[in-house]
Amino acid sequence: MNFDHILIRYGEMALKGKNRRSFEQKLQRNLIRKLKAYPATKIKKTKDRMYVLLNGEDPHEVMEICRKVFGIHSLSFAVKVEKSEEQLKEAVLLAFNDAKGARTFKISAKRSDKEFPIPSQELNPLLGGHILQNTEGVTVDVHHPDVEIKVEVRNDAAYITAQDYPGAGGLPVGTTGQSLLMLSGGIDSPVAGYLTMKRGVDLEAIHFHSPPYTSERSKQKVIDLAEQLSNYGNSIKVHVVPFTEIQQKIAREMPEGYSMTITRRMMMRLSEKLADQRGILSLTTGESLGQVASQTMESMSAINDVTNYPIIRPLVAMDKLEIIDVSRKIDTYGISIRPYEDCCTVFVPKAPKTKPTKENANYYESSVDFSQDLDKALAETYTIELQDGKRLHQEDEFKDLF
């Protein structure tokens, strides 16, 4: 006997009144896409739950995938069996064994089929007794059990549900609109992207590439990060902006102490223009207050001055170590720490202003016209698309080798 379906509970999205239907549909569609590699699976929706019918696919592999999908509060393995004492016994033992290391348990039996000869008060000790007989050092605890096993005897069959696994939480990706993530190669921006996706946001990303100051490897790193992020949501388009000429012009014509601030302002302007072109209503950054010179209150104010788009900063109040924890969890850390230069580290002034003012920045910028440079960079921007951990539309030059 093995589990034949996975029960999915929604959590927060259950509260969303009228939107609920579209939320459910989104979740269902996201699940279907993520489970493409398991073609026998089917998603079934009932009033307030969703079920993945396994139809012979590996329960644990499917569970692993579902646990990464946003919009799910918790999940449990479940099995549908014939209404016989033997089958019920086997099923509760299977359900108990799923909770590795559990020492205490509780059985909650419900009998909606009154034809079934054993009443629920008798089912609990009967099935619990079977677990006790087949395990060592395990006890019943009806108040604080390590695992609660639910048994429902219905008209068509009996259903046994094992322990709860926490889901990824959040909202189904695609239910709360789009944002443009400013993606560098560092640790923070992928985490910011992940957390934004968790709130149901569909991401596109913008990356500034400055060859030959930054290498192919540093661009590849960003693509790999986006590829990893795409495992958690829908497809991600990475827009790569050629940024060399603008950086050179800033280095040449702007005062050194302000070059960092002005570089950021240019990036912000380009991001806003691109978002506008794409019909995206907000920007997302990995800024965390006080972390580096560009992320002081003064810097943020001076940089933010060039746009009135909402900027989502999920990390703004997080500590570096907390950010690193998330980045390890989502498997971007190993990519982020590859040692290649990014465009922000190439032209770092020796002493960047930590307290720039927008007045000064505006004053310096007013002496030089950057508008054509920005338009040119945007015109030469190219796009790479990633989905479910793979790059789309790419000739795989190594394919025949493997």
Next chain:
Amino acid sequence: MIYLDNSATTHPHEEVLRSYQKVADVYYANPSSVHRFGSEVERLLQQSRTQAAQLFGVHSREVIFTSGGTEGNNMAIKGIAFMHQNRGKHMITSSVEHPSVMEAFRALESLGFEVTYLPVDSEGKVQPSDVSDAMRKDTILVSIMSVNNELGTIQPIREIGQIVRPFPKAFFHVDHVQGLGKIDLPIKEYAIDLCTVSGHKIHGLKGTGALIVQNNVSLFPLLHGGGQELEARAGTENLAGNVAFVKALRLLLEKKEDKRAHMSSLRNQLWHDLIENQQVVINSPKNGAPHILNFSVPGYRPEVMIHALGEEDIFISTKSACSSKEPDVSAILQACGLNSDRTTSALRVSFSYENTEDELRTFVQTLNSKIEKLQATMGR
């Protein structure tokens, strides 16, 4: 030619050779080089690691490419011993391991480590209860092979994994060189911390292979240098070899059920045909790996049999090629408690999915006629 020594090594698949040649020819840059050519080659290296990881069901951080089984076993055993000796100096293995495991442990004994060599039953099998009994607080490593190279015995790896799992200080290493492709070994599910595999046993190339090392396991490297292979094995990567290994792995796993079924049916046929000859005694267990059949012809020196068959272009072996330089007695069969009639006359036939029923029929006929011819000088 009838080649029945596939446990010693296999014929490289032509697609494997083609991949090797192309990578060696086209992508020869050093992946650590800064230039674009280097970065392209580095990307290929990363891809080969990702692909290997997928095929093993692990994370790409968990694949270390090696030069093969001997290196993988040494890297795992010595790497754990040197890295974790402050936690304890006791290790457990079986008495039927491959020399690259056995000798690594013997060497560590000479450095003050304590090693328990578990006994096996008459089929060469380790008893899980013996592992339980041998576990101690200072045990840092348990190393058991998945499939025995001389007998084809399949060890109870899942059960042993469950025994080792609750001991936080102990790591579990499996020498999976003979088992790769022949039996399933879900690394995570079986709680295996380190797993050695080799390319040339699966129609890949000599000098290729990998050690799978679970994420949380740290090893003391055998080779220090430029930090290649995730700091675990320095030296410029053998990228062509790595790619060729992945190719061999992919080919192996294609239609693996069909291949296994074919080998099993060959083995059954051979078993049947062999026991018709009263002088033959089978040593392998009935439910062993599908590609190895070990038997003895008591009274007949195996080396003479090998040469006699060789005259007819049929190639089988005595025991593991790696220990063939010693006299005829098989230490593995000895450990199984077989009498000297059998331990000194053992022959091993090992096939691949490429062998045919006809080849095995010819082999048995030839064997029988050679036994008859040699009767006068060797038979009892």
